[in-house]
Amino acid sequence: MRGVIMYAPGDVRVEDREHPTILEPTDAIIRVSASCICGSDLWPYRGAEPVDHNPMGHEYVGVVTEIGHDVETVKVGDFVVGSFFASDNTCEICQAGYQSRCVHAELMGTIGTQAEFARIPLADGTLVATPGQPDADLIPSLLAASDVLGTGWFAAVAAEAGPGKTVAVVGDGAVGLLGILAARELGAERIIAMSRHADRQALAREFGATDIVEERGEEGVERIKELTDGMGAHSVIEAVGTQESMMQAIRATRPGGHVGYVGVSHDVSLDGLELFFSGIHLHGGPAPVRRFLPELIQLIWDRKIDPGQVFDLTLPLEDAAEGYKAMDERRATKVLLTL
């Protein structure tokens, strides 16, 4: 089968890879219907994380082609959505809603779902079947649920976005944009998108942003304070992962407010004393997407949300290298790979 391999930073190739097989009785094999390129895939692409002939991709939707002996909740032929962490969904950590830190968690990125087929460990706990075979136009949104929507949703939940709240969103990539959509769905009163790109501002508004702030860093923080009677936002979503974006998020939050951070941290260091006197709540990390999948799939199935709009470039899997390049050069927000 064909699959993406990142040989080295900047060097992405589509090659013949071995067809996956059932290794554990809890595994399933899926034929991938669509995959995509994640903002986090750009870290190794740009040399900010080590990479050496790695299979790529951790977002996926597809059809089950084979199941292990112990798999009970999905069957061959089901159309399924899964998270980027495989999880048993039964351990105490999963039951508390933190499936990305399941005691048996496996990172799908090491398996590589930018490929024709993928082995899904712990299929019962990881995969959620859709109510039926989806219409083709729903596939981008279902694929978004696999990571970017689930991650933006978790960020909004972690930031305690909700009725009466002013929510600020740091980061206008796919996760930040879907954090806006999540904040709106959760009932936030006011949603401030921090973005200086006209196309992303437009999508932010479509997803529910009521205000746009173009300033960054300390100027951005000042603008958020001006918009909130000097106090800062109740809830801030951080969807970048740099020192600047984390400090922008923390400083834009009022005392007692909540920062939900989902940008994978890169060289971030938080000063204890500043954090102490900020009085904020800080919560985040790798999103437990599995917690939200049943609800998100239903919202998409019922056509109440359309998160698939974040994909602004669609390419066949064979052109994955061009997809990485387009995202690296910011010509695309999020690239969908068809199979």
Add this chain to the structure above:
Amino acid sequence: MRGVIMYAPGDVRVEDREHPTILEPTDAIIRVSASCICGSDLWPYRGAEPVDHNPMGHEYVGVVTEIGHDVETVKVGDFVVGSFFASDNTCEICQAGYQSRCVHAELMGTIGTQAEFARIPLADGTLVATPGQPDADLIPSLLAASDVLGTGWFAAVAAEAGPGKTVAVVGDGAVGLLGILAARELGAERIIAMSRHADRQALAREFGATDIVEERGEEGVERIKELTDGMGAHSVIEAVGTQESMMQAIRATRPGGHVGYVGVSHDVSLDGLELFFSGIHLHGGPAPVRRFLPELIQLIWDRKIDPGQVFDLTLPLEDAAEGYKAMDERRATKVLLTL
């Protein structure tokens, strides 16, 4: 009147100070009935914070002797307890429960309550009158409510201690010990005190600790994990403020769990990536003691809790220097100053 002045690190004196007067119509003057020395007073005493002829003390109970024109909720003769932050208790931040970050907050430490009298700004928002004149034996507990109990309580609330939860407490000073008491009152199932001092272990058990861990640092973390099926505690109270104690708290918490930190941070720096993958909730800062005062006063008044037990040395105000010395040398956990 007499009051404590810290001339320089290690140099504490009791001197004649000017009698406080009403400066704002929202002020009250109280005759201090008892004050005490805080663990945080040891930072300047040890040279870890700048100090130069500063009035000292921010914990207090006393009797109102004078009120400004605008004061409505307390009257001359009332016995009152207040927080170490003066707050209006009406602004949006106060109403959300973060009175220590009130938009008009004033730090009582700059006023200095280790003195015969003290001016209390924003008296209506800051002071809570007791149901009547307290019996003498209640005064230590009411004084504890002013800071150490309120701070330990906030830490337990921030750590989401409650029914079914295993709570670990890092720090066996007065705040940590009262964090144990708070966790018990909040219904925690299991409370693990981290302490290597026999006298503090005994008080920890009296306040509700079910387990004692003597190990510190990584060994302490491993012990907590052993006691929690490898997962870590649901809730961890951090009541020290050093790099070691913060990392001990973060690493002893399970994914999705909560750290409530109230130790004033000193040279603490948190690695963003470790925090990200920890998946914990982090909340803390200067405790909004005012939020909890009505409830804490009632529990003390009804003799349901006895937090005053943390005072293990009582001295007259004139001997404050000896009190600082005893706490610095760890001969005393918490020193009460009588007036």
